[in-house]
Amino acid sequence: MSQPTETTNVAEVVHAALTSVLAVSGADVTPEADLRTDLGADSLDFAEFNMALEEKLGVQLHDDELHGVTTVTDAVELVRRELARRPQNRTTAESATTSAGHGASAGNQ
């Protein structure tokens, strides 16, 4: 996974992830574009976007915060906030992933 140190990198990663996940033209992923109404994002897209961020940046966004995002700029800012909290975020994310594996399975029975 890459280690972005400049804020522009975050915007680039988010832009690339959204373009790929939503299968849209990069030109359509403008800062003010609404993820749902302009770019057609649904719940599966948000889940795929989150996984792409995890792979590229090592951050895992909380579902409720992610679903509170409206525009591309909102998404970039949310990722930046998560990166700023990074040590805490990574520890929390990793422990949550480990324990959620069993919890989620049990919850689906």
Next chain:
Amino acid sequence: MRTPTIRNTSGRSHRQAVVTGIGLATPAGCTPDEVWTRLCAAAGPAAARLRAFEPDGLGTWFGAEVHGPAGPTELGAKETRRADRSTLLALSAAFEAWTDAGGRTDGPNTLGAAPPERIGVVTGTGYGGAATYEAAFANPDERGWGRPGPMHVPGAMANAASAAVTLHLPVRGPSLCLVTACASGAQAIGEATRLIREGACDVVIAGGAEATVTPTTVRAFNRLDALSTRGDPERASRPFDTDRDGFVLGEGAGFVVLESSAHARSRGAVPYGAVSGYGRTSDGYHLTAPAPDGAGAQAAMRLALDDAGRPPADMTHVNAHATSTPRGDIVEARALATVFGPETVPVTAPKGVTGHLLGAAGAVEAIITLLAMRHRQVPPIANLTNPDPQCPIDAVMETPRDIPDGPALCASFGFGGHNAALVLSPTEETV
């Protein structure tokens, strides 16, 4: 919609299901004309060195792939990216069938007077989303466990194609998925026929799809000693030939639009034919081997004939399942000889050209049977140069054989001992 009942010669009555649209996505072509021409030539089997991935080291290096775009052009970029190849092939064939029947795919629409809740879909598949499933293991964690993405479950699930049809066509009635290995496609059409007959639906989109030409699944079938190891791909699939040594793994899809005859008539549709008989049984013998006595296969064919109210002698030809395996072809040939009499009915076997499309095979071959009835010709069996004397059938060889107007039987058998047979009839006989 009120539909008149049809009484067959065995005294039972039912609504008749007719085929008003067909769609194909196969290694032998993606239009009925293309597939028919290739079948009749019998000289251009679709098997070749695999292109989708580098097959060295898998034990088998050739198969029968569908070339060109897997999904319909009407599908958006995101939907295409999300869907497993099996779903894309299914949608291609289903859209073709829907359009062929007179439906549209570019917006809200229906077919005739049928309300959406009386339009259903039945899909068959052996595996579901094999490529999606395998992709999760492309980059396993340190324990060897896969790393699935959010689309893993909805992409790999066996019912994904059935769900996709409801998302893109005006289907709001029953949406079902049948998984009976290589009998899936035939059974999907058979069970769809029953939905028409029982009055649950006026229209049902039915067929099968499979996309198992994937590295792990190719290796898996190789490990099962099911695949031909002949070094010449174009001559590897040779149903009923003495030198056959296994099947050629293929991929593809075939879908039909079934309608009650009254519904088809009310909108002026001209059917390809009717699904007049359906039989299905189980061997209860072995996970992969056919029962040596072929009793289950015979029973399925007899049930289909009885369901159609027709004696064996009425069949103009049989489309055999014949995958080109040493044991399966013999068992089937003997079952045919028992039901129809030795070397009585002309028998063809498209897998010499198409390869084995697993869960799609039965649906693709039901369409091929309808095409044969329409052309009044039975295509020859590709690569059948030295007929196995243990197969007491009248195999159609070298050139197409003319047949009279009339019904035909199409057989499909699957791992697990699933047996299915369809009788297809010219519409003027049945409506």
